[in-house]
Each structure stands twice: as C-alpha cells, then as structure tokens.
Amino acid sequence: MSQATIAQIERLTGEQLPFAPAHGFRLEALDSGTATVRAPYSNEFLRPGGTISGPVMMGLADYAVYAAVLSCIGIVELAVTTNLNINFLHRPEPGDLLAYARIIKLGKRLAVGEVEMYVEGEEELVAHVTATYSIPPDSVGSPISKSHRTER
Amino acid sequence: MSQATIAQIERLTGEQLPFAPAHGFRLEALDSGTATVRAPYSNEFLRPGGTISGPVMMGLADYAVYAAVLSCIGIVELAVTTNLNINFLHRPEPGDLLAYARIIKLGKRLAVGEVEMYVEGEEELVAHVTATYSIPPDSVGSPISKSHRTER
Amino acid sequence: MSQATIAQIERLTGEQLPFAPAHGFRLEALDSGTATVRAPYSNEFLRPGGTISGPVMMGLADYAVYAAVLSCIGIVELAVTTNLNINFLHRPEPGDLLAYARIIKLGKRLAVGEVEMYVEGEEELVAHVTATYSIPPDSVGSPISKSHRTER
Amino acid sequence: MSQATIAQIERLTGEQLPFAPAHGFRLEALDSGTATVRAPYSNEFLRPGGTISGPVMMGLADYAVYAAVLSCIGIVELAVTTNLNINFLHRPEPGDLLAYARIIKLGKRLAVGEVEMYVEGEEELVAHVTATYSIPPDSVGSPISKSHRTER
Numbered sequence: 001m002s003q004a005t006i007a008q009i010e011r012l013t014g015e016q017l018p019f020a021p022a023h024g025f026r027l028e029a030l031d032s033g034t035a036t037v038r039a040p041y042s043n044e045f046l047r048p049g050g051t052i053s054g055p056v057m058m059g060l061a062d063y064a065v066y067a068a069v070l071s072c073i074g075i076v077e078l079a080v081t082t083n084l085n086i087n088f089l090h091r092p093e094p095g096d097l098l099a100y101a102r103i104i105k106l107g108k109r110l111a112v113g114e115v116e117m118y119v120e121g122e123e124e125l126v127a128h129v130t131a132t133y134s135i136p137p138d139s140v141g142s143p144i145s146k147s148h149r150t151e152r
Numbered sequence: 153m154s155q156a157t158i159a160q161i162e163r164l165t166g167e168q169l170p171f172a173p174a175h176g177f178r179l180e181a182l183d184s185g186t187a188t189v190r191a192p193y194s195n196e197f198l199r200p201g202g203t204i205s206g207p208v209m210m211g212l213a214d215y216a217v218y219a220a221v222l223s224c225i226g227i228v229e230l231a232v233t234t235n236l237n238i239n240f241l242h243r244p245e246p247g248d249l250l251a252y253a254r255i256i257k258l259g260k261r262l263a264v265g266e267v268e269m270y271v272e273g274e275e276e277l278v279a280h281v282t283a284t285y286s287i288p289p290d291s292v293g294s295p296i297s298k299s300h301r302t303e304r
Numbered sequence: 305m306s307q308a309t310i311a312q313i314e315r316l317t318g319e320q321l322p323f324a325p326a327h328g329f330r331l332e333a334l335d336s337g338t339a340t341v342r343a344p345y346s347n348e349f350l351r352p353g354g355t356i357s358g359p360v361m362m363g364l365a366d367y368a369v370y371a372a373v374l375s376c377i378g379i380v381e382l383a384v385t386t387n388l389n390i391n392f393l394h395r396p397e398p399g400d401l402l403a404y405a406r407i408i409k410l411g412k413r414l415a416v417g418e419v420e421m422y423v424e425g426e427e428e429l430v431a432h433v434t435a436t437y438s439i440p441p442d443s444v445g446s447p448i449s450k451s452h453r454t455e456r
Numbered sequence: 457m458s459q460a461t462i463a464q465i466e467r468l469t470g471e472q473l474p475f476a477p478a479h480g481f482r483l484e485a486l487d488s489g490t491a492t493v494r495a496p497y498s499n500e501f502l503r504p505g506g507t508i509s510g511p512v513m514m515g516l517a518d519y520a521v522y523a524a525v526l527s528c529i530g531i532v533e534l535a536v537t538t539n540l541n542i543n544f545l546h547r548p549e550p551g552d553l554l555a556y557a558r559i560i561k562l563g564k565r566l567a568v569g570e571v572e573m574y575v576e577g578e579e580e581l582v583a584h585v586t587a588t589y590s591i592p593p594d595s596v597g598s599p600i601s602k603s604h605r606t607e608r
Contacts, residue, residue: 019357053323054366054385059359081358082566083539083588085237085389087264087282089257104277105241109565110538110590112239114280125256128266128282130239132539132588134566171509205475206537207515214510233510234414235387235436237541261413262386262438284387284436286414389541391568391586393561408581409545416543418584429560432570432586434543 002030003074009067012075020063023056027067028098033106035067038120039097052092057117058084061129064101065113069133072106076136082110084131092126095119099129109135154182155226161219164227172215175208179219180250185258187219190272191249204244209269210236213281216253217265221285224258228288234262236283244278247271251281261287306334307378313371316379324367327360331371332402337410339371342424343401356396361421362388365433368405369417373437376410380440386414387436396430399423403433413439458486459530465523468531476519479512483523484554489562491523494576495553508548513573514540517585520557521569525589528562532592538566540587548582551575555585565591 006027013020013027020037029036039052039060062081069079098118105112115129158179165172165179172189181188191204191212214233221231250270257264267281310331317324317331324341333340343356343364366385373383402422409416419433462483469476469483476493485492495508495516518537525535554574561568571585 017357019359053321053363054388055323055359055363058362058388059357062358080395081392083389083391084358084362085282085387085541087257087284087387088385089264091384104280105239112241112280128256128264130237130280130282132239169509171511205473205515206518206540207475207511210514210540211509211511232547233544235541235543236510236514237389237539239539240537243536389586391561391588393568408584409543416545416584432560432568434541434584434586436543 002071033103037064061115064099065131068101086129154223185255189216213267216251217283220253238281306375337407341368365419368403369435372405390433458527489559493520517571520555521587524557542585
C-alpha cells in the first residue's frame, strides 16, 4: 500500500518540483513502489517534427521516480535527486507521454528507481531512465514498509 | 528467434570478450533480444564478507548485453560497448549470479540493453545496468529481424 | 576554430531545441569543441529555497553539449542526444548558472561531451554531466576538423 | 594533504578490492581529492587487436575513485560504489593505462569522483567515468578535511 496519496504528493510537488505542474504532468496511479505519470500532449513541448523535448522527458521521469519514492517513505520533504541517467531510444510520436516508475532499491539513505517511458498507445519505449534519490536522515514521514526497505 | 546460437556466441566471446570465459561466465539462455548469463560462485570473485567484486558484475552485465545484441543481429565482430551505467543495489550473498539482459532499442548503429542481476534463489536485485553497443556499419551477420530494428 | 558561429547555432536551436530559448539560455562562448551557456537567474526556474529545478539543469547541459558538437561538425540538423548522465552535486545558490561543455570524443557517428556547471561566482560544482550525441550519417554541414574526428 | 598514505590504502585494497591487486593495479600518486592509478600492460588484459577489456577499465576507474575518496576521508572500511557510469571513447593502444581520479563532490553520505583514462604517452582519452561512493554513517577514519566536505 502506498504511504502517501496522490493528492498529498501533488500538493508537495507544487512546492518541491514546480517543473512538474508547470508542464501539466499528472500523477495517475500510485502503489507501493510504483507510480505512473502522464505528460499530456501539448504544443509547448514540441520540437519540429512533433518531437517532445529531451529535458521535458527527463523532468517527467524524475517526477515519476519522486512519486514512487514517496509511495514508499511517505510525505518527506527534501528528498533530492542525486543522479539521473537517461537513454533516448525512439523519437516520440505526437501523443501523451506515460512514465512508469518502479523502485528497484530502497535503502535508509538512497532510493533507486527505474522508468520506462512510452507514447500512449505505442509499443516502443521512447526512453529508459534510472534515477537515485537521497533520503534525508530523519525522515519523519509515514512508517516505511518493511518489505521494501533494505540496507546497503 | 535468435540470429545466433549459444555455441556461436561462445566461440566469438572467446576471441572478443576473453574476460567472460576467464571468469567462468556461461551463456545459459538466448532468445531474440534476450540473454541469460550465469557467473558461477567461486572464490576468486570474493570480496571479504563473500561479496562479489564490482568489476566482475560489470563484466557479467556487459557480456549479457553483448549476447542479447548478437541474438538480434547475428554473429558480428567488432560490436563494442560505448556506454555502461551500473547501479549497485544490494550486496550479493554468496551464490551464483544471474544476469538477465533484454534489448530495449535496436537501431542501425546503436543497440541499448538493460540487465537485471540477481543471486540465484534470492529476490532482491543486486544490480541494474544499462549498456549501449555500437554496431559496425556493414554488419554482414545473419539477417536482422525487422520487428526489432528501428531507426533513430 | 569553431565550424559554426554563435548566431548560426542560436538560429538552429530555435528550431531544434526550443527548450533552450524558452528558458532564456544564452550561448556565450564557442570554440572548436567547447561551449559556454548561461541560464540567467529568473523566478520561473526556482524551487523553494531558491534552488533551480533539475530538468532545467539537464536542459542547460544538453544545450551546451549540442553547441560544442556543432562547433566541431558545423550546422548539422538532426544531431540527437542518445544518452545523458547527470550527477547533482550541490544545491545551486540563487544566481546565473554557467555550463561549460567540452567534447571528449568525436567520432563519425557519436560525439561525447562533458559539462561542468557552476553558479556564477561560486567555486563549487553544482552538477556534472556527460552526454552522447548521435551524428547523422550524411552530415553535410561545414567541413569537419580532422584533428577532432576519430574512429571507434 | 591526503588523509591516508598510499601504503595504507594499498593494504585496505588488498582486503576490500582484491580485483585491483589481482590485476596489478598500482596507486602511483595521491593528494587530497585526487589519485592516479596505473594498470601495467600485460597479456592477460588483452582483447584481440591488443585492446584492454572493458571490465578491467571499469575496475581501474573504480579503484582510482576509491583511492581518491580515501584521500579525503581517511581509512574507512565499507565505503562502497553505488553507481558507475563509463563512456568508452577510444580503443586503447597497447601500453600501460593511467586513470586520473578527482573528487567532484564530498558530502557526509556520498562522494562523487570523475576519472579520465589514458594510455601512457597518448593524448586521446580512452574512457571517461563518473562514480559515486556511499560513505558509512560513522566513519571513524582520519579527520575529514573541512574544505572538501559539503552537504547535500
């Protein structure tokens, strides 16, 4: 079960990751360790040929991992990205982008997430991302699910 | 269907990636775009506490992607790694390591693979890797499956 | 000597990387294989506490590498990022961001650039980035400086 | 000034990173936040064509960052790599490899290092690496140089 609700995360996002609401990103699904975020198709994202800009895709992936981290640790301010690696795989066709994030490691101090990004209705991956978040030492959010949390 | 057999790849590996046979890596399964490689548990890999060394895990992941690339393009010499990104997630317990690779992009010039690495019988990911291979311009290997090959 | 002028690159950027002018990024210096890009401090970038958003920093680095690539190969459309890896090192203080890019490999098909990012007047690195660009096969831009171009 | 001597680090390396001495890596220079490691040319590294294997280059870079981290924090066991990203830039010619590492961020919990790798006497970069080390919470090594240590 998620340790935070979509509404709680969206409220925190407005303060902590304003890039996300500014680009219309919507957190659509959330479970313990997973999150789905949608970037609605819109002209402001376009590159010539209808291709969505790289930084927008990076921001979308970052937000999806952020939400997936909070789904594990609850509403914790100041969780910050320390590393993000993106492979751009195919030029996205026009259409909404969907980022599916899942947490692949949750430690006391670091969480690592993986994101697969698609254009809605298409089969090809447009991008693959891994991102690491640093978790503040005295995270006083909701209790942390034992099953996810491991040491390193 | 794979464009190369396990035996063909292992023969090429002996010449091109001698690190793999030198460490006892075994290509155990192969299909179009996927490969499974095993690193048998052995003392020479150990770090104190029974932990397998990082470079061995990187080499294992690299070999798994290599095999998965060849499963798509056939026996092509000189395919070379251009980028590898590894996240070390959990210290591996003693035991055989298994690397599961899948190709997430296959272009004319670049192939990108993703690897999940586990200790056999354990549930936790010990490492996650993405790696990019450069494919030589005039690859004269087996015909390339249309379904995988895409442009960028 | 750069194979493209700042004015030429800024014109292409308006079409190819609209994220850059939309965020006020300015290409300030250009030489063969190097580029400096400025992100003027502005409220729209802010996170609470005055921190500039991660995706903006990624976009800034990407643009700096793009310009440095074009400084080597001339005005070539369709050069695209295939991989970007960013380490966020220190929270940027309020102030203009400066991204210093240099090309560390220039091949026929791939160029790799490295970026160091600072807040103007500060000594600490705020981010370090490596990015790979794919160069189209029949680049018909300006002649390519022999000294940079190498094979892999 | 380095917080550890070459001899101290080599002793710890024998226990913690046995891959390094097993491949003949030698820590040649050390200062506060920097380290130089040599991989002597030897047949066991070879790939056909005289090219050194990728995993050996990754292991060399990892060791160089490890030494540079210890130069800042002193002799601390259990510092572990959490992420490593390598770009392979040029095939190394026969010859000794030299890895030059420098710490680009030193926090309480994470240190990030960058490595440039050359064949001795050659001008081209053969590889570029960034690696992140996790530093144990109660590092009881030598005092930590204030000037390097920063928060994130």
